[in-house]
Amino acid sequence: EAGVAQSPRYKIIEKRQSVAFWCNPISGHATLYWYQQILGQGPKLLIQFQNNGVVDDSQLPKDRFSAERLKGVDSTLKIQPAKLEDSAVYLCASRAGTSEETQYFGPGTRLLVL
Amino acid sequence: QQQVKQSPQSLIVQKGGISIINCAYENTAFDYFPWYQQFPGKGPALLIAIRPDVSEKKEGRFTISFNKSAKQFSLHIMDSQPGDSATYFCALPKRPGNNRKLIWGLGTSLAVNP
Numbered sequence: 001e002a003g004v005a006q007s008p009r010y011k012i013i014e015k016r017q018s019v020a021f022w023c024n025p026i027s028g029h030a031t032l033y034w035y036q037q038i039l040g041q042g043p044k045l046l047i048q049f050q051n052n053g054v055v056d057d058s059q060l061p062k063d064r065f066s067a068e069r070l071k072g073v074d075s076t077l078k079i080q081p082a083k084l085e086d087s088a089v090y091l092c093a094s095r096a097g098t099s100e101e102t103q104y105f106g107p108g109t110r111l112l113v114l
Numbered sequence: 115q116q117q118v119k120q121s122p123q124s125l126i127v128q129k130g131g132i133s134i135i136n137c138a139y140e141n142t143a144f145d146y147f148p149w150y151q152q153f154p155g156k157g158p159a160l161l162i163a164i165r166p167d168v169s170e171k172k173e174g175r176f177t178i179s180f181n182k183s184a185k186q187f188s189l190h191i192m193d194s195q196p197g198d199s200a201t202y203f204c205a206l207p208k209r210p211g212n213n214r215k216l217i218w219g220l221g222t223s224l225a226v227n228p
Binding site (some may be wrong): 031042050055095102108 | 146148154156158159160163186211213214216221
């Protein structure tokens with residue numbers, strides 16, 4: 001079974017530029033999460049999708065971050081414009097459904113904003 | 115906001131020793147207690163998890179101990195190996211079913227010296 005795929009793996013941009021990350025979850029997984037992980041900290045949930053609907057985006061900085069999961073499969077997370085403090089690893093995770101607790105993570109995208 | 119307090123922040127253990135990581139929480143209404151393991155450059159992966167109807171669960175060298183009265187759950191790594199060097203996160207669930215999300219601890223960086 002293929003795992004969660006993310007791209008790109010690394011990205012370096014200058015502040016005020018825009019950037020987009022892509023995630024392809026495990027086939028059949030209805031729930032998709034985007035996390036931000038700053039060095040030395042635990043993952044912070046940015047947005048959670050159930051199929052193509054948003055369940056939780058309470059910690060998403062909506063003035064600069066956006067995310068979509070149009071067909072209920074893969075998802076993109078965008079930052080526009082980026083700030084220095086957005087430098088972090090962006091993790092995507094998926095989960096099968098109600099009876100399955102485990103979140104399966106991709107390798108993450110490491111973003112550096114200069 | 116429910117919180118999870120993880121300790122220690124970092125841990126150095128000799129090969130063959132026992133590693134112990136603790137998590138404390140403030141609310142008793144949790145039904146699932148997972149530990150995730152993260153290697154550098156990788157996303158977290160579920161290591162072991164426990165439900166509150168049991169006080170201990172063992173999988174190989176890894177054991178979760180759950181103390182409901184103290185509102186704590188701990189990860190014990192017996193016969194620690196250099197390959198166990200990683201960051202370990204405890205997490206607490208919020209919301210049931212498909213809307214489930216996890217609140218993460220800050221992580222414990224474990225180094226096992228050969």
